[in-house]
Amino acid sequence: MLKEEGHLHFLRIFDTFYIIEVVFIAIMMLLVMGSFSRLFNVKRTYYSSQGIGIVMADMIPKLLFAVFVIIFALIQGGYVLINKFFIHSHLLRLNLDIVLLIGSALSFTLFILVLRGIMVGRFDFKVEEETLHFETLPKEFDKLRVVQISDIHIGSFFKHRDQIAKAVDIVNTLKPDIIVFTGDMVNHIADETKGFESIFQKLHAPLGKFAILGNHDYGDYVKWDSKEEKQKNLDALCEFERRAGFDLLLNENRIIEKNGHKIAIIGVENWGTPPFVQYGYLPDAVKGTEEIPFKLLLSHDPSHWDEQIVDKTDINLTLSGHTHGMQFGIRIGDWQWSPVQWRYEKWHGLYSHHKQNLYVNRGLGHIGFPGRIGMLPEITLLELRSASAKKEGVNMLSI
Numbered sequence: 001m002l003k004e005e006g007h008l009h010f011l012r013i014f015d016t017f018y019i020i021e022v023v024f025i026a027i028m029m030l031l032v033m034g035s036f037s038r039l040f041n042v043k044r045t046y047y048s049s050q051g052i053g054i055v056m057a058d059m060i061p062k063l064l065f066a067v068f069v070i071i072f073a074l075i076q077g078g079y080v081l082i083n084k085f086f087i088h089s090h091l092l093r094l095n096l097d098i099v100l101l102i103g104s105a106l107s108f109t110l111f112i113l114v115l116r117g118i119m120v121g122r123f124d125f126k127v128e129e130e131t132l133h134f135e136t137l138p139k140e141f142d143k144l145r146v147v148q149i150s151d152i153h154i155g156s157f158f159k160h161r162d163q164i165a166k167a168v169d170i171v172n173t174l175k176p177d178i179i180v181f182t183g184d185m186v187n188h189i190a191d192e193t194k195g196f197e198s199i200f201q202k203l204h205a206p207l208g209k210f211a212i213l214g215n216h217d218y219g220d221y222v223k224w225d226s227k228e229e230k231q232k233n234l235d236a237l238c239e240f241e242r243r244a245g246f247d248l249l250l251n252e253n254r255i256i257e258k259n260g261h262k263i264a265i266i267g268v269e270n271w272g273t274p275p276f277v278q279y280g281y282l283p284d285a286v287k288g289t290e291e292i293p294f295k296l297l298l299s300h301d302p303s304h305w306d307e308q309i310v311d312k313t314d315i316n317l318t319l320s321g322h323t324h325g326m327q328f329g330i331r332i333g334d335w336q337w338s339p340v341q342w343r344y345e346k347w348h349g350l351y352s353h354h355k356q357n358l359y360v361n362r363g364l365g366h367i368g369f370p371g372r373i374g375m376l377p378e379i380t381l382l383e384l385r386s387a388s389a390k391k392e393g394v395n396m397l398s399i
Helices: 001-036 042-087 098-121 161-173 227-243 281-286 303-309 387-398
Strands: 126-134 143-150 178-181 209-211 252-258 261-267 294-298 317-320 330-332 335-336 351-352 356-360 378-386
Touching: 042 098, 126 351, 143 161, 161 378, 209 261, 252 281, 261 281, 303 317, 303 356, 317 378, 378 387
Parallel strands: 126 378, 143 178, 178 209, 261 294, 294 317, 317 356
Antiparallel strands: 143 378, 252 261, 330 335, 351 356
16 A cells, blocks of 8 residues: 555656646747747847757657657557457457667667757867869869868857867867868857957968858848848958958959969859759859869858759869758768758768769758757868879889
């Protein structure tokens, strides 16, 4: 009797706790939805994102467990019906506790992964390195070190400026010759950049720091009172990037010269497939580079490569971002998977077609869900090798 009373007492406590938790999550969801119905505010948007994290950490494991409960109910219900009309066994129920135990274990594991993604994963910056060989790269640029960062979404670091400073330190330790930023500096508005200017000014690359705009940088996801207000926001963002030391390329290019030999850094404004707006105009961006033997293009959305670049231009290397690797996925050695590949065929890493290459960076920051699971924030180091330098090296050894 005492044992039964103790069991009932535990169930009452559990039920009370569960009701409180459900009410708390419901209130959190209402607050989050309400925050997005008003004008964007950096502080409010940041805390709304943290609220999304709490809701997802609670709901996603529950949804997974619900799948196992449904499986349990379907198998058990099916057995009861079959037994009643056909089998007529004395065993009225199947012992399927193992299904619920597996569901519980997997749900708890998922909860830990989501929690770790929020607390640790979003700041666990990883350096990905690639060495690429090009026949048209002048030997004077052999071993050129290009560091790419992308999709900072700086409003998400509202309370974590130290993490951006850490990322800047990592970039500088790679000793880049060129630093490129491939778009999405902000989530929504230029006000997010306040206080970060001096941090980005510490990025150092002797041949230049180049940047382009991403789809989030134009303010298209904000309801503005006028076109002038929207343009003022964009102008403020562009001015921030320039003060931070970036050479902002808006459908234009820069020529880098060493010992009379040249390469082109080309920057196109955001160009994506619908529903993303297309501001980029590649003919303007490449104007004047016709005689340059090696061309490096910065284009935020990787879908641009298939649509307008590969087999249609002589651009050797394109660097993109945009996909974030969906901030969720699995990576085991060279194999990787993420739900984002259902939307983008080229979503992370290196892609090659004949003598043209595309590298998609999975982003340094995060948006929406304040975490990263599997698809950790990335800093890319690309070492560019010249085939002509390699041939000269072979000839020298043979003399």
